């Protein structure tokens with residue numbers, strides 16, 4: 597990157613992010629991002645880890661998600677407001693920062709609404725490589741909103757899923773999802789019910805938005821051997837699965853202290869056994885053990901996945917030039933003369 601001036605911070609706007617994703621190609625972006633996520637899961641023990649800092653309100657939540665590997669520091673600002681969609685606003689929006697631990701200076705400021713959809717999907721697909729039944733090709737996606745296409749493409753790129761069974765309480769969302777994925781090599785069926793969607797599916801992705809304990813999947817909908825990728829339950833009091841499913845499943849989580857507050861497992865006792873995904877990805881413990889096991893990824897989204905995404909974007913900047921230079925940091929000639937810089941600015945002729 598040619599940012600010799602340290603006060604200039606590269607900024608990736610929504611427009612530049614879209615250009616970046618299209619320039620790299622969505623499948624390649626997801627695949628390469630998955631590699632960064634796997635690398636960071638393998639060195640999980642190095643990171644500062646804390647459950648995200650959440651500010652809950654009646655209609656949603658605003659969260660800060662920080663982490664550091666000792667060299668770099670990253671955080672994401674993200675909201676979750678299910679009712680936004682009815683007002684023409686996104687349910688989830690985000691931006692994030694990557695900084696140099698040595699100087700504390702930010703190195704990147706970027707939009708993360710699109711990036712969150714990409715990192716969530718890439719994480720789900722990374723996890724499915726360890727947990728989904730071998731050779732699985734059919735996935736049900738219940739909830740066909742903003743995240744859904746990203747999930748479908750990540751599973752295709754990383755696991756070989758090419759048959760989709762879509763269901764949403766709002767059929768126009770399923771039609772939108774099918775239209776957006778047309779020509780990408782999927783065989784797509786739009787279903788009338790969640791029950792119909794899960795028929796014949798080896799993987800079930802739930803990615804609905806509702807600020808309540810919903811029951812998107814009931815126990816009778818989940819047959820043996822299925823992998824469940826439960827993405828939408830990611831807040832206290834916001835779940836998607838009936839408790840009985842959890843009791844039949846082997847449950848895999850990102851960071852237990854956060855998932856116990858936010859994930860499907862908030863419905864269980866606080867000592868219910870779960871497996872930490874980093875241990876599976878690092879080869880310290882097994883993922884799927886047998887063909888009959890029900891595996892559940894209780895996804896809530898963890899700061900290290902955002903950190904991986906920030907690292908990936910930073911590494912694309914030099915080759916693509918897809919960023920703007922942001923005058924974000926005060927930079928007096930003499931570091932202690934901050935006030936003098938202000939006085940000199942007053943003497944500059946008005947632009």
Ligand code: NAD
Pocket residue numbers: 676678681687688712713716738739740741742743744763764765766769803804805806810812826827828829830895896897898
């Ligand atoms: P969105 O509002 O764009 O889409 C949600 C869809 O779910 C809508 O089309 C809605 O009609 C549908 N829906 C709601 N209730 C339903 C039900 N009972 N049955 C079937 N469909 C139903 O939201 P989004 O951006 O796609 O996000 C979806 C969910 O994923 C949200 O809850 C969000 O908080 C969560 N999320 C999780 C992560 C993570 O890392 N785990 C990351 C991003 C988003």
